[in-house]
Amino acid sequence: MIPPSWLHRAEPTIKGVGLACLHLVNFGLAFHLFKENVGGPCFMAGPSMLPTLDNSGELVIESILPHRLFPNRLARGELITLISPVNPSRIICKRVIGLPGDIICVDPTGLKAPSTEHVVIPKGHIWIAGDNAAWSMDSRDYGPVSMALVRGRIAARIYPFNRFTVFSSAATYIDQ
The missing domain is CATH 1.20.5 (Single alpha-helices involved in coiled-coils or other helix-helix interfaces)
Structure with a gap:
């Protein structure tokens, strides 16, 4: 005792x-x-966003609250995080290419579809693509993506420290 x-x-x-x-x-x-x-650190890895995000993985800041408050304020060129349309247990990172009402060339590279095929993005959907077209599974594979799958946007890369970057949402347009 x-x-x-x-x-x-x-x-x-x-x-x-x-x-x-x-x-x-x-x-x-x-x-x-x-x-x-609200948002916070998030690890992103894989070849689909090369050269913007490295294949071996990088630590980024995911901003969720602004998207939750204003879900229709997505912009072309923004890096976003979303629930994968083909594997709902995965969070993926892609770039917004088209917004509702846009006419999009399904695959300008011709890798997955004829470069003459076009689609109109329906209301409540967006067109997404990885920066590395050869290694990306994106809207070229599964079509327009529901905006309800979007979690937030990538605000900055914080690691590796020598590649620190704040990502703006501005897209660069090429005059015709």
Whole structure:
């Protein structure tokens, strides 16, 4: 049997550990809620966004709250995160190419469809593409994507530090 004097001394330590665990769980929940509803760091890897994002992976800041507040304010050229239309358990990063009402050439490269095929983007949908057309599964494969799948936009690349970049939403247009 444990002497009562030992138990009396251990009680504050046990309470302290329990309180520390409770604070840790609270912090974890707050961080998760913040990251899922406001934004935060996100790791992106894969060849589809080369050369903008590296194949080996980079840490980016995902901005979610502005999209949740103003879901129709997507702009051509923006880097966005969205739920994959073919694998809902994955979050992917692509570039917005077309908005509702736009007429889009399905595949200007001719890799996946004839370069003469065009589509009108329906209301509530966007056309997305990876920067590396040869290695990207995007709207050329699954057509226009529902805007309901969009999570947010990529605001900045923060790691690796030597490639720090703030991504603007401005698209560059080429005069005809």
